[in-house]
Amino acid sequence: MRTVPKPFAVLVAAGAWCAMAAIAPADVRITRAVVDGREIPIVSAAADAAPIRVPSNAGRILFAFEGEAEEGDTGRATVPAGAAGGKSPTLLPALRGTRLRYRLDGVDADWRDEPAHGRLSLIFLDAAGSTVGSSDAKMHGTSEGWRGQPETSPLKSLSLSGVAPPLASSVIVNFLSNGGDAPVGAMAIDDVVLSIAAEGREPRRHALSLDGLGDEVHPLATPTGWGRSGSRGEMSRVAVRPESGKPILVIDDDDPAEYGSWVSRGITVPVEPGDVVTASWRAAYSLGLGGRSTASYDRLEPGTYWFRVAAFLPGGQPTAAEAGVRVVVVPPWYWRRDVWAGCAAVGLVAGALVARAVSLRRMRSRLDEMERVHALDRERARIARDLHDDIGAGLTEIAMQTDWVRRDVQGLASAATVARAEKACASAIDLVRSVDAIVWAVNPANDTLDRFVPYLTHSAEQFLDAAGVSVRFDVPDKVPTLPLSGAVRHDLFLVVREAINNAVKHARAKIVRLGVRLENGAVHGRHANSPQLVITIEDDGQGFLLPTSVPGVQHAGRSGLANMRRRVEDLGGRFVIDSRPGAGTRIEVVVPLETDPANVPGLRKAGTS
Amino acid sequence: MTAIQVGTIQVAVVEDDARLRQTFIDVLESSIECRCVGAFATGAEAVAGIPNCAPDVVIMDVNLPDTTGVECVKLLAPKLPGTQILMVTVYQDPDTTFQALAAGAHGYLVKPVLPERLLEAIREIRAGGVPMSRTIARKVIETFRSREAAEEAGTSTARSPLASPEEESLTSREQQVLELLVEGFSYKEIAQRLGISPSTVGTYVQRIYEKLHVSSRREIMARRRPGRG
Numbered sequence: 001m002r003t004v005p006k007p008f009a010v011l012v013a014a015g016a017w018c019a020m021a022a023i024a025p026a027d028v029r030i031t032r033a034v035v036d037g038r039e040i041p042i043v044s045a046a047a048d049a050a051p052i053r054v055p056s057n058a059g060r061i062l063f064a065f066e067g068e069a070e071e072g073d074t075g076r077a078t079v080p081a082g083a084a085g086g087k088s089p090t091l092l093p094a095l096r097g098t099r100l101r102y103r104l105d106g107v108d109a110d111w112r113d114e115p116a117h118g119r120l121s122l123i124f125l126d127a128a129g130s131t132v133g134s135s136d137a138k139m140h141g142t143s144e145g146w147r148g149q150p151e152t153s154p155l156k157s158l159s160l161s162g163v164a165p166p167l168a169s170s171v172i173v174n175f176l177s178n179g180g181d182a183p184v185g186a187m188a189i190d191d192v193v194l195s196i197a198a199e200g201r202e203p204r205r206h207a208l209s210l211d212g213l214g215d216e217v218h219p220l221a222t223p224t225g226w227g228r229s230g231s232r233g234e235m236s237r238v239a240v241r242p243e244s245g246k247p248i249l250v251i252d253d254d255d256p257a258e259y260g261s262w263v264s265r266g267i268t269v270p271v272e273p274g275d276v277v278t279a280s281w282r283a284a285y286s287l288g289l290g291g292r293s294t295a296s297y298d299r300l301e302p303g304t305y306w307f308r309v310a311a312f313l314p315g316g317q318p319t320a321a322e323a324g325v326r327v328v329v330v331p332p333w334y335w336r337r338d339v340w341a342g343c344a345a346v347g348l349v350a351g352a353l354v355a356r357a358v359s360l361r362r363m364r365s366r367l368d369e370m371e372r373v374h375a376l377d378r379e380r381a382r383i384a385r386d387l388h389d390d391i392g393a394g395l396t397e398i399a400m401q402t403d404w405v406r407r408d409v410q411g412l413a414s415a416a417t418v419a420r421a422e423k424a425c426a427s428a429i430d431l432v433r434s435v436d437a438i439v440w441a442v443n444p445a446n447d448t449l450d451r452f453v454p455y456l457t458h459s460a461e462q463f464l465d466a467a468g469v470s471v472r473f474d475v476p477d478k479v480p481t482l483p484l485s486g487a488v489r490h491d492l493f494l495v496v497r498e499a500i501n502n503a504v505k506h507a508r509a510k511i512v513r514l515g516v517r518l519e520n521g522a523v524h525g526r527h528a529n530s531p532q533l534v535i536t537i538e539d540d541g542q543g544f545l546l547p548t549s550v551p552g553v554q555h556a557g558r559s560g561l562a563n564m565r566r567r568v569e570d571l572g573g574r575f576v577i578d579s580r581p582g583a584g585t586r587i588e589v590v591v592p593l594e595t596d597p598a599n600v601p602g603l604r605k606a607g608t609s
Numbered sequence: 610m611t612a613i614q615v616g617t618i619q620v621a622v623v624e625d626d627a628r629l630r631q632t633f634i635d636v637l638e639s640s641i642e643c644r645c646v647g648a649f650a651t652g653a654e655a656v657a658g659i660p661n662c663a664p665d666v667v668i669m670d671v672n673l674p675d676t677t678g679v680e681c682v683k684l685l686a687p688k689l690p691g692t693q694i695l696m697v698t699v700y701q702d703p704d705t706t707f708q709a710l711a712a713g714a715h716g717y718l719v720k721p722v723l724p725e726r727l728l729e730a731i732r733e734i735r736a737g738g739v740p741m742s743r744t745i746a747r748k749v750i751e752t753f754r755s756r757e758a759a760e761e762a763g764t765s766t767a768r769s770p771l772a773s774p775e776e777e778s779l780t781s782r783e784q785q786v787l788e789l790l791v792e793g794f795s796y797k798e799i800a801q802r803l804g805i806s807p808s809t810v811g812t813y814v815q816r817i818y819e820k821l822h823v824s825s826r827r828e829i830m831a832r833r834r835p836g837r838g
Contacts, residue, residue: 133687163660166691388672392699392720393626399721400632407725425723432721436699451704458703458744462719465742472793473743477751 028067028100028311028323031292035061037448038483042325051326056302058329059445065309066292067100067321098311098321099184099288102295105306112295113288116140116183118251120175120192122160122279124168124271135162137279138179139187142286150188150250151239155282164271171196171271173208173279176230177251177287178259184290188239188250189262192281194269206269210247213238217247225267228260235260256291288312300329384442392435399428441490449482449533449593452489453516456535459493460500460514467504474515474536482531482593491567492535492591495575498560499537499587507541507585518593532573535589543579618735621647621664623655623681624697625674633668636724643731652676656684659692666731667694669714671705679708686713686822693734697722703744711752713822715739715815738811739818746790749817753779779820786813 033040035058042052054061101111117140124133137160145154164171173192177183191210197203212224219237222228226249228236235258239250251260271277295307304326311321406421440446440455457473464471496514503509515536561577564587568575573591620643624630630648637645647662649655652673659667667685671678682694696709696717706717716739718730733739741749779787782803789799796814800807 132690163688165688166663388699389626393629396721397626397628397632400629400636400724403723403725404636429721436720440699454703454744454748458706458742461743470793471743473791 028065028098028309028321030063030065030307030309030323030325032064033061033325033327034064037445037451037481039481051304051328054300054327054329056300056329058300060296060298061300061327062294062296063102063307063309063325064292064294065100065102065323067098067309067311067323098319099290100293100309101288101312102293102307102309104295104297104327105308106303107297107300107305111310111312113141116287116289116293117179118175118177118183118185118187118253118285118287119179120158120160120173120189120279120281120283122162122277123172123174124162124164125170125172126167127169132167133162133165135160136179139283139285139287141288143284146284146286150186150248150284151241152243153188153284153286155188155190155284157280157282159278159280161276161278164273164275164277166273168271168273168275171269171277172267173264174229174261175249175251175263176259176261177235177253178230178261183259183287184253184256185285185287186250186252187283187285187287188248189281189283190246190248192264192279195278195280196269196271197276197278198272198274206267208264208267208269210238210249213247223247223249225264227263227265229263230259230261232258232260236262253287253290256289300327302329304328384439387435388439392432392439395428395432395435399425399432402428437490437493441486441493443486446489447483447485449484450479452484452492453479455489456493456496456516457514460496460512463497463500464504464512469504469509470511472511472513474513474517476517479516480518484593488571488591491571492533492589495564495567495589496535496537498564502560503537503539503541503585507539507543509539509541509584511540513538519590530592532590532592536586537589538584538586540584543581543583543585545581546577546579618643618666618731619646619662619664620644620666620668620731621649621655621659621662622668623649623652623659623673623678624668624670625650625672626670629670633727636727639724640728643728650674652678652681655681659685660688663689664692666734667692668718668727668731669694669696669709671696671698671709677705679705679712682709682712682714695730695734703742703748707745707748710745710818711821715818737808737815739815741790741814741817743791743793746787749821750784750787750791752821779817783813783817783820786810787817790814 030042033042033052035054040052040054099113101113102108103111117138119139120137122135123131126132137158139158143153143156147153162171171194173194175187175189175192177185177187192208194206194208195203196206208225210223210226213221217238217240219239221238223238228234230236230251232255235251235253235255237250237252238247240247249262251262253260305328306324306326308322308324310323311319402421402425406418406425409421410418437459446452446455453475457475461471500512500514503512513536515534515538517534519532519534565575568589568591571591573589576588576590577585578587579585620637622630622633622637622645624633627650630650634645634648637643646664647658649658652675655667655669655673667689669678669681673681678696682696685692686694693715694709694713696706696714697720698706698709698717699720709717716730716734718726722730785803786799789802794802796807796810799810803810
């Protein structure tokens with residue numbers, strides 16, 4: 001029977017308790033609050049600090065928080081060099097890190113830390129040893145009867161099944177402290193037993209036992225066939241349970257940025273595709289959020305809330321360290337312009353509803369208005385969803401069917417008939433894309449510049465590729481997360497789309513260049529010093545005489561220009577067009593971004609091609 | 610009724626709209642080389658049913674009523690190593706498209722998917738041709754770059770314990786191909802510049818996708834850790 005080396009056993013126990021008693025209260029901070037992609041500054045987390053104010057039509061509020069244990073006596077135990085066999089002098093038999101929990105008073109009934117977990121995975125390998133599939137079981141929270149360390153905590157029976165995928169020829173087990181948001185804590189398992197069942201065959205059993213450890217089990221010993229892995233191997237150790245004298249595989253994870261793992265790489269357990277593999281093991285664990293994490297809440301009702309983050313000791317005992325921030329959800333008493341514009345863009349259906357809502361709203365008191373704003377916001381979301389699911393899907397169906405008709409009649413019907421089917425199909429495709437653009441624009445999750453720019457380039461690319469026109473981009477590698485409302489996004493998108501459309505349809509360009517950059521400067525006095533977004537669309541097409549150079553003459557196909565100019569100027573921006581017959585066209589759109597320039601990283605960053 | 614012919618491409622469809630689902634089935638059944646082996650309206654049905662019908666190609670809608678197409682790909686891709694997943698995305702959503710590709714999809718189609726384009730895409734993907742747009746290429750570069758930065762800083766947890774560094778970083782040739790894609794060159798133009806055949810460019814792109822899959826499939830959770838890549 002195996003025995004625990006005495007000095008080590010004492011250290012383990014002492015270390016664990018020492019850690020709980022000695023860790024100084026950790027530093028806990030709420031670092032960010034983000035409402036629908038917009039950063040809300042947190043001035044102070046003190047109880048009497050000004051609350052964060054959030055309009056009730058906000059979709060999602062997200063908090064980011066972090067915390068760390070103070071340096072000092074963290075209960076790290078050092079194993080005497082002799083006992084460690086001279087291999088490594090330092091071990092981490094005790095838990096040190098801080099565990100974070102959060103709650104939103106008024107919504108959550110208790111502290112929460114669910115986004116972190118450890119795992120046991122079945123990994124299927126092919127004959128060459130490459131992964132072809134896997135199944136995971138999560139170990140989350142604290143196992144029943146946890147007593148501060150895995151050696152003395154009761155073990156809980158767990159199991160996991162997975163089907164061997166095609167090409168699988170063997171299966172291994174990976175036990176790791178890595179899952180979700182940066183877990184810290186301790187976890188341990190004993191022998192893993194694999195049962196492999198296939199139709200028409202007796203199930204086979206393979207015990208991945210912890211053998212070859214010798215009589216005196218050293219924490220750094222390695223059971224036959226098992227191996228340490230993970231980003232920090234020394235988090236993985238072997239221990240012996242005093243009650244039974246049996247070894248267990250332990251992972252002490254005290255660092256949210258790292259993880260430990262035990263892998264049964266050296267034990268070959270053959271499987272065939274289709275086999276059902278069931279792993280059974282017993283585990284003790286206590287894992288929680290370490291380091292940093294985020295929590296988000298959707299559509300809070302008007303009222304006052306208190307978001308709190310607290311540090312807990314690894315065993316779950318609270319500490320004095322806590323941070324909080326007050327959140328007041330305020331119903332707006334005026335209508336947000338972008339909501340209006342978004343709704344208006346939704347078209348006839350939305351228009352009718354908005355109009356009805358407007359006329360009703362005018363007759364009501366302010367209190368009633370607030371309720372309506374809320375209801376209309378939900379309505380906006382519903383209309384967007386219906387537009388996408390119903391009208392979008394219907395138009396897609398029409399596009400597919402008319403294209404099919406075209407294919408069926410090709411060569412049989414007259415060219416005019418084929419052309420009519422083509423035209424119907426093209427119209428349906430345009431409408432599908434318009435609906436998508438509206439749905440995208442009204443989604444508050446897309447209200448930032450770094451969402452808008454890839455959207456713009458991706459759309460331009462799709463459109464120009466389909467038209468057989470080359471496109472070159474001059475766009476910064478990294479676009480800052482600046483707020484950009486749905487209305488602005490939609491207007492800018494339509495202007496760029498129109499410009500590209502003109503380049504393809506009227507100018508017959510071969511290459512279109514699309515540039516996006518941020519600049520300091522003022523478009524108009526009231527926007528002095530705000531950053532401005534500059535979008536350029538250049539083509540090598542045939543160009544044209546600018547309408548202004550021939551007063552009173554509206555160029556065929558160029559009526560869109562006035563529209564583009566109006567849209568940009570309505571945004572407080574500037575629209576510049578330069579074109580000459582035979583010399584291509586260049587359009588520059590400059591719009592101010594309503595933001596403090598001090599908060600804009602990467603401003604005036606040079607573009608790349 | 611229909612016997613499975615040798616060489617027939619077996620296709621499963623995941624689409625929540627009943628009309629569209631039927632049209633997809635009709636288009637597939639109208640062609641001689643494809644056969645629809647399953648059609649599913651929800652993510653849950655797809656995850657439960659697709660492994661049983663073992664299709665060669667899955668046509669997956671990006672928006673599903675109970676989950677997202679991306680989540681579905683995450684669940685299905687590890688179970689179906691021989692299956693290629695074609696994502697049907699909305700016109701201008703590079704983020705979701707990229708997430709789907711990172712999760713294990715092999716290509717994407719933009720709605721509305723016309724019948725001929727659908728069949729062509731299925732043939733292409735079976736032949737090993739995979740598309741990569743500039744915006745997607747740019748995102749791939751960003752992903753690998755930020756991961757390398759995190760590894761250099763010694764803070765990365767994204768690396769799987771089972772993957773060697775070669776499995777998860779790009780070769781200089783793959784890097785070159787990506788950079789040319791970002792600049793807007795077609796497969797053909799890239800092939801000319803690098804003195805290789807267009808199909809080799811396709812092979813490089815396929816390998817880049819595989820590297821993206823390997824890392825994200827194995828350590829999807831690790832990558833969600835805040836502050837890291």
